[in-house]
Amino acid sequence: MRRLEDKVALITGGAAGIGHAIAETFAREGANIVIADRNDEEGAKVAAAIVKNNGAAMSHATDVSDLEQVKGLMAVIGETYGRLDVLVNNAGIGERADFRHMDDEAWDRLWQVNVEGTVRCAREAFDLLRSSGRASVINVSSLMATKHARQMSAYSASKGAVTALTRSLAVEYAPYGIRVNSLAPGYIDTDMISRFTGNPMISKALLGQTPLRRFGTPQDVANAALFLASDESAYVTGAGLAVDGGMAVTL
Numbered sequence: 001m002r003r004l005e006d007k008v009a010l011i012t013g014g015a016a017g018i019g020h021a022i023a024e025t026f027a028r029e030g031a032n033i034v035i036a037d038r039n040d041e042e043g044a045k046v047a048a049a050i051v052k053n054n055g056a057a058m059s060h061a062t063d064v065s066d067l068e069q070v071k072g073l074m075a076v077i078g079e080t081y082g083r084l085d086v087l088v089n090n091a092g093i094g095e096r097a098d099f100r101h102m103d104d105e106a107w108d109r110l111w112q113v114n115v116e117g118t119v120r121c122a123r124e125a126f127d128l129l130r131s132s133g134r135a136s137v138i139n140v141s142s143l144m145a146t147k148h149a150r151q152m153s154a155y156s157a158s159k160g161a162v163t164a165l166t167r168s169l170a171v172e173y174a175p176y177g178i179r180v181n182s183l184a185p186g187y188i189d190t191d192m193i194s195r196f197t198g199n200p201m202i203s204k205a206l207l208g209q210t211p212l213r214r215f216g217t218p219q220d221v222a223n224a225a226l227f228l229a230s231d232e233s234a235y236v237t238g239a240g241l242a243v244d245g246g247m248a249v250t251l
């Protein structure tokens, strides 16, 4: 028996990086995948590759910062499956600048995706998650929710909000059989951090602070997401799981 057999799993930002790895991993474990990405051209390619490998997947063009699009996404999942077993709030963006040089527009751009996108998906999916009977919500937060990194104040604040929201939702959703946990990846080798991984000086410094001495892979995060999505974590809710090579525990 595969670990997510017949479950319906929605992965926002599933067209690339960590979300892509989660979509493929969940599909291999028997889940019906829904990819919701604003880059639907890539999302459709990921879905087609899963189907080619005898999995089940569809993609639906969605900008998670747009409430009407999120509502439309949930309506399609409702019509197709009538329930949602796993929601992975993974879509996110970075914005790198000194705090004093970031205007309201830049803050709002980041906040609308990282925070409001998570809020809207978690809220609009509630009825579908309740219909599951034993659903799992996984919010992709970050090591930056609890650590400082240069020029990352807005990103850190947004991920702090995601981690805090996870705790409150875990308690509010528990009576409905919905678990809510967060993941806190460290430096994971995707397009989002290629400016770090691609720079030998920065790479060396970051790896010097990483006890396991390597960057994480999208698969490392997908493996942790699989645990939180599956019934193996049936007694885990409100937790934050670090996937960071030990970075969070260093000075």
Ligand SMILES: NC(=O)c1ccc[n+]([C@@H]2O[C@H](COP(=O)([O-])OP(=O)(O)OC[C@H]3O[C@@H](n4cnc5c(N)ncnc54)[C@H](O)[C@@H]3O)[C@@H](O)[C@H]2O)c1
Binding pocket: 012, 013, 014, 015, 016, 017, 018, 019, 036, 037, 038, 039, 062, 063, 064, 065, 089, 090, 091, 092, 093, 113, 117, 140, 141, 142, 143, 184, 185, 186, 187, 188, 189, 190, 191, 192, 193
């Ligand atoms: N890469 C890292 O080191 C790292 C570390 C900690 C946390 N994270 C978090 O992991 C998540 C995934 O990051 P990644 O590294 O895979 O990024 P990525 O840039 O490789 O992929 C992000 C995906 O999200 C999609 N997306 C962006 N904004 C969207 C929106 N408004 N609506 C729908 N889709 C949208 C993009 O099109 C893309 O497919 C993010 O929440 C990020 O903050 C990443």
